[in-house]
Amino acid sequence: MATKNIAGVNIDVNEEGYLTNHAQWSREIGEAIAKEEEIKLTEQHWNVLEFLQKEVKENGALPTIRRLTKSGIVDTKTLYQLFPNGPLKKASKIAGLEKPASCV
Amino acid sequence: MPDEKIKKVSIVVSRGSLEGVYPGLIMANGARMEGMEANLFFTFFGLYAVLDKYMDDIKIATVGNPAMRVPDAKGFPLPTLLGALPGMSAFATWMMNKTMDKLDIPPVREFIEMISAAGGKLYACKATVDMFNLTMNDFCPEVDKVLTVGEFYEMSAGAQIIFT
Numbered sequence: 001m002a003t004k005n006i007a008g009v010n011i012d013v014n015e016e017g018y019l020t021n022h023a024q025w026s027r028e029i030g031e032a033i034a035k036e037e038e039i040k041l042t043e044q045h046w047n048v049l050e051f052l053q054k055e056v057k058e059n060g061a062l063p064t065i066r067r068l069t070k071s072g073i074v075d076t077k078t079l080y081q082l083f084p085n086g087p088l089k090k091a092s093k094i095a096g097l098e099k100p101a102s103c104v
Numbered sequence: 105m106p107d108e109k110i111k112k113v114s115i116v117v118s119r120g121s122l123e124g125v126y127p128g129l130i131m132a133n134g135a136r137m138e139g140m141e142a143n144l145f146f147t148f149f150g151l152y153a154v155l156d157k158y159m160d161d162i163k164i165a166t167v168g169n170p171a172m173r174v175p176d177a178k179g180f181p182l183p184t185l186l187g188a189l190p191g192m193s194a195f196a197t198w199m200m201n202k203t204m205d206k207l208d209i210p211p212v213r214e215f216i217e218m219i220s221a222a223g224g225k226l227y228a229c230k231a232t233v234d235m236f237n238l239t240m241n242d243f244c245p246e247v248d249k250v251l252t253v254g255e256f257y258e259m260s261a262g263a264q265i266i267f268t
Binding site: 064065066067069075076077080084085086087088089100102103104 | 130133134136137138139207208209210217218221222223
């Protein structure tokens, strides 16, 4: 485990940059990780991020893309536009959650 | 982690049974989830996964499948003769679909829509289209084009080609 200075705070991250302690996450940290991933967060992005955080809190696991799109928050096409090159991975990272571990 | 990541995959789906179709769909969708470019090429009986009229009826092969066990993966081997009973394939498929839905693995049509919306491209094999007397109208709307083998190779430049 390593620490990384994100948005002026020392944060525990794993070797791929995912936060290992979600309690250390804040919106500023989310913004900073998004910037590193070259994503400018809009309200639509935040809806997705907040949904992921809510799901993890309630179910203890990240939702699949299908579950996320079925929630009505975002459709598949838009999701891939919002978070290019690996939507669920990018979104989880920005939301301060673990790396997705599902095949679908 | 190795330096050189896979950037593009071309996946050939050649079989029309449920266990023949799903691995290719899961791999294509998984490739898009990882940010890779994904092309799916349906050939021979694999075409049934994108034939509008038949894609909702993809079934598990309960005959000629010596690994098949009932009632679940750790149950008893299903003798070939019993596998041939009417309704066996439909029943096994129904059981499997229930389990897959719980895991958020969608039915074939929804999966095809999902891969297409995710930016994956779907193609039908020209040789099979000719052999089966098909036209573009027979396919679901997500199929982009009918391709010759040559065009498939051209389109796969720089890709890993995976045959399923």
